[in-house]
Amino acid sequence: MAILKLEICSGTSCHLMGSFDLYRSLDFLPRDYKEYLEIVKVPCLGKCGEGPNIRLGGKTYTYMTPEEIKLVIKREIDKLRGGKDGC
Amino acid sequence: MAVNRHVTEPVKLKRRVLTEVARLAWQGKLAEEIDDLPEKLLSMGKERYRCCEFKEKAIYAERIKLALGLGQKEEYKKKRLSELLPKALEFPDLADNQVNVINVACEGCPINKFFVTNACQNCLAHPCRNSCPRDAISVVQNQAYIDQNRCLECGMCKRSCPYGAIIEINRPCEASCQIGAIKANTDRKATIDLEKCVECGACMVGCPYGAISDKSQIVKVIEFLKTEKVYAIIAPSFIGQLGQKENPGPFLKAMELLGFTKVVEAALGADIVALEESEEFIHKVPKELDFMTSSCCPGFVNLVDKHFPDLKKHVSSTVSPMVAVAKYLKQEDREGKIVFIGPCVAKKTEAYASGVIDATLTFEELTALLVAKDINVSELEATQELSEDISRSGRGFAEAGGVKAALNGIMEKSELTWKPVNAQGLKECSQQLKELIRGKSEYNFLEGMACQGGCVGGPGAVVDGKFTGRFLQKLCQKTVREKATDNTVAQEIRKKLGTDLHR
The missing domain is CATH 3.30.70.20 (Alpha-Beta Plaits)
Structure with a gap:
């Protein structure tokens, strides 16, 4: 099974803008999506000021919200799984 | 009823403003660039929040004034920020009235119930x-x-x-204020009754438009850090606020990088206060008073002052842990500046009135100071440790029930009747106080905390109190000394300060 790496920036700038909330929101992700994810905390993604930032499968997303991170993850995993349509 | 706190869009707006004002202050460019700041802030962030950019810029301007420490006064209206700056740098509005409604940001929620x-x-x-x-x-x-x-x-x-x-339908600000201090004006905008407000800051958290905010002293602190020797007193709820869970090292390292000469935990003061307050209790109850209350939470002290003035004498005359530590530091070094950093808004007024604290920050403001100086706490290698003198019960002051627990540890040996109770949130505090007035209460000591969960649930925290509580418990597990009586340093300082420990 292919694994998607999810890096959540925990730098102080992103922390102030709510990166912790992004973590918490992952609790509400369906289990069959979570299985695909390898979640790591990273100290900086180099886009300070546009946070909170994440990197999913090598692509950086800025201005993330708990709502959007779930959408992005689902979209990318659906692509991985193939067959099924994206959002 | 503790609700999960999130970093919502209005919270991000406030934090961006604090960060950018701090950035200009660090760079010494406030005078040149402050007028361009609303425009710059508008270009940050993805979403448009209000009807048009003109309104957003007007709101940003008001937020900048608050970040500079200016209140929402008539005389500051229709003036350019650069015009107000010289006045702002004299910090004329820091004494009281910390919680302000930003009139243009107030949406004027429906008043029909x-x-x-x-x-x-x-x-x-x-x-x-x-x-x-x-x-x-x-x-x-x-x-x-x-x-x-x-x-x-x-x-x-x-x-x-x-x-x-x-x-x-309840207006969120009115629903969040448990003492009826905020009401709709005739134009439906919120207005705070200063006779009633105890500055707990619950309405700031409650307003979903972020239209209520506190005045900040970030610029004052940055000026100190540039030119003076500065001591920091950190509230025990500091743990985890910068995102490092229960590890205090990076926090201490970050404080050093900001330029603080020395960091002292307010928990040291908590140990001193626990020793002093328990002795005060033994002297006063039941001889002089039938009950006594704690005095460390300024929101609670304000509640008694403004809503239960007959009970003033029942509030412990012992100073708060913050003031105890500040008095000790001032004794050691007359010249150094003292900054208190905590989760609390009401502390800003208490600190100012104490005369021994030179400025106050919330954890939110401290983090903005770090971001503005490009200090990334997650990248720091830290070996700093907290003082080993401080007891578990001192650090426990940050949570509801902590003062009660600390005094329990001392009072359990006493033969006097000791029946403590704790209340969290202004509603519960008011209920307990009313029962004490009626003489119906079975208790003789009340620990009152204005915020839900105690200090960890304060409005100036970065991390949700539920998590801070967990980090604090882990830190306390590692703390060797158990009670205030085990802290010999606190005992010595207490002797030195003597009657200075009373208000």
């Missing part, structure tokens, strides 16, 4: 009409309609509707 929704079926029985004591309900366009001029807001219609189609 009861509202008929589309779930109304226009049934045959219409119990709403029958139950209304003022005949305020009629049927308009196949739906019940409430004549707001007649409505008494009794809620009978809501309770009687079998569909639950009538809802009760």
Whole structure:
């Protein structure tokens, strides 16, 4: 099974803008999506000021919200799984 | 009823403003660039929040004024920020009235309390009409309609509707204020009754438009850090606020990088206060008073002062842990500046009035200071450790029940009657105080904390109190000394300070 790496920036700038909330929101992700994810905390993604930032499968997303991170993850995993349509 | 706190869009707005104002202050460019800041802030962030960019810029300007420490005063209106700056740098508004409504940002939420929704079926029985004591309900366009001029807001219609189609709407600011200090003005904008407000900051958290905010002293602190020797007193709820869970090292390292000469935990003061307050209790109860209350939470002290003035003498005269530590530091070094950093808004007024603290920051403001100086705490290698003198019970002051627990540890050896109770949130505090007045209470010591969960739930925290509580417990597990009586340093300082420990 292919694994998607999810890096959540925990730098102080992103922390102030709510990166912790992004973590918490992952609790509400369906289990069959979570299985695909390898979640790591990273100290900086180099886009300070546009946070909170994440990197999913090598692509950086800025201005993330708990709502959007779930959408992005689902979209990318659906692509991985193939067959099924994206959002 | 603790609600999860999130970093919502209005919270991000406030934090961006604090960060950018701090950035200019660090760079010494406030005078040149402050007028461009609303425009710059507008270009940051993805979303547009309000009707148009002009309104957003107007709101940003007001937020910048608060970040500079200026209150929402008539005389500051219609003035350019650069014009106000010289005045702002004299910090004229820091003494009181910390919580401010930003009038342009206030959405003027509906004031009508009861509202008929589309779930109304226009049934045959219409119990709403029958139950209304003022005949305020009629049927308009196949739906019940409430004549707001007649409505008494009794809620009978809501309770009687079998569909639950009538809802009760509360303005979030009014709902969050448990002492009725915030009301709608004639123009429906929120206004704070300063006679009643205890500066707990619950409305700041409650307003979903972020239209209520506190005045900040970030610029003052940055000026100190540039030129003076600065001591920091950190509240015990500091743990985890910068995102490092229960590890205090990076926090201490970050403080060093900001330029603080020395960091002292307010928990040291908590140990001193626990020793002093327990002795005060033994002297006063039951000889002079039938009960005593704690005095470390300024929101609670304000509650007694403004809403229960007859009970003032029952509040412990012992100073708060913050003031105890500040007095000790001032004794050691007259010249150094002292900055208190905590989760609390009411502390800003208490600190100012104490005369021994030179500035106060919230954890939110501290983090903005770090971001503005490009200090990334997650990248720091830290070996700093907390003082080993401080006891577990001192650090426990940050959580509801902590003061009670600390005094328990000392009082359990006493033969006096010791019946403590703790209250969190202004509503619970008021209830306990009322029972004490009536003489119906079985308790003789009340720990009062204005915030839900205690200090960890304060409005100036970065991390949700539920998590800070967990980090604090882990830190306490590693703390060797158990009680205030085990802290020999606190005992020595207490002797040195003597009567200075009383208000």
